[in-house]
Amino acid sequence: MLITSDAYTQLEDTLAKMAEAAELDQTRWNRLKTAYEAISKWLSEDPDFFGEVEIEIYPQGSVSIGTTTKPYGRTEFDLDVIIHIKLLSSNHQPETIFNEVVRRLNENETYQKMSESKSRCVRLNYKGDFHLDVVPGCMVVIHDNELIDIPDQKRKIWLRSCPKGYQSWFLEIANKVQLTFLEKAFSANKIEIEEYAKKKPLQRAIQLIKMDRNIYFNKHPEHAPASIILTTLAAQFYDGQPSISETFEGIIDKIRNHIKILYPNRPFEIPNPANPSENLADVWEDKPELYSHFISFIEKLYSDWQKLKKSHGIEEEAELMKGMFGEDSYIKAMEAKADMVNKRRGQGLAILPSGIMIDSHAEKSLPVKPNTFYGD
Known part of the structure; x- marks a missing residue:
């Protein structure tokens, strides 16, 4: 700091x-990645529907654009992943695709115990860690890897979406700086x-x-x-x-x-x-x-x-x-600041006239007075 x-x-x-x-820390991000890759593997091993179908799985929303935040008063994060099924939506009813995802997940004893069907996703509850909303989607046209149709199983309609395109749009704006x-x-x-x-x-x-x-x-x-x-x-x-x-x-x-x-x-x-x-x-x-x-x-x-x-x-x-x-x-921010001061103090902490912390042997530096940042 x-x-x-x-x-x-x-x-x-x-x-x-x-x-x-x-935000979602690196350790929890690694667990999330392991979790959704395991889901993809389980679907791909399905002998009845998904076994011969190409599937791509990727995060959408805040995970994909780097804006995750933990819900207030809770330890779990709410995170979304897309199950991009390489089938044309025009060849299938939305409820068929949704129900096949639910069926396959429920065939796994672990997923069956943690799953909850929503209108447009299946929520998997990794208690104390994150809620993973698994959103199935099919291709709209061949060779377009961004545009997808998401089944709304309650209304029995397809909903057009483009999570990869949204991610690219957002990051292009953010990275102007x-x-x-x-x-x-x-x-x-x-x-x-x-x-x-x-x-x-x-x-x-x-x-x-x-x-x-x-x-x-x-x-x-x-x-x-x-x-x-x-x-x-x-x-x-x-x-x-x-x-x-x-x-x-x-x-x-x-x-x-x-x-x-x-x-x-x-x-x-x-x-x-x-x-x-x-x-x-x-x-x-x-x-x-x-x-x-x-x-x-x-x-x-x-x-x-x-x-x-x-x-x-x-x-x-x-x-x-x-x-x-x-x-x-x-x-947590103040604790990180206090930890930095304590670590640097033992290393010959000093501060520039501008206020930036540097080593004590740097030119034009001043010694740092003891400070816990809590007024003690």
Whole structure:
């Protein structure tokens, strides 16, 4: 971590570490990958339906674009994977494909005990780890490896989707920033750049927005806007800022203005950038009260951010950040900072006049005073 006396850099660093504390870690990502590869293998070994069919399995949603966040108050992550079945959807009924996936999974004693059929997926509950929503999909046309039809087994229709195309669209926008604000801060002071500083500001801002959403709608999660809505709007309104705080503020400002100027009383459509015929916010048409909850959330997010910008002192800032993004994430960020100070102190810790931590033999450095970051 960066240990700095510069308030802006300090905020930026803390925001990044808080988002990192709430995301899917590498160990759990490895377990997820092992889990969905095992599902693919089990389907491919089916002697009745899938055995002669090519199947590709891959994550979609937050896992694929690097914006995972742990649900508030829970240890499990909600994650999605696509079972891309290389059969033309036009040759099959949607309920047939869905039912075949359910049948094959239930033939496995382990999967049978943890499975729950939903409208468009089969949920596998890896207790204490993650909920894995297995979403089957078939080809729309031959030789197109992105466009798929997903069976809605309750409505008995195919739903067009393009998760790979969405991932490419999002990452192209996020990667417009070649060096983040934190990467530049590390490089300017000749410090090896840590991994958490490399994640793009758009990804971090979306993580923080979702963290705040999870807290705001903790008692009524059914009112919360879907991650795909928040993610798509964030990417569409992103202006390429290199810092998390500028990105976060810019996105919220633009969403808020979009609502106030154009759609104060009625919901708007959000076309899927990878499949424009799909309205990602169609739920607002069926349940307009959810749009009202969305507006209230954006107003609260805007208000809280303005308070954080104007906060005076570490204690006030800490309380605001805990309220917005979670106490656990804040504590983990502060613990990481304290650990860094303690490790470096024994190595001859020093700090530049700019506030960046360096070795004590560096030029123009000052000794660091003892600090636990808890006011002790």
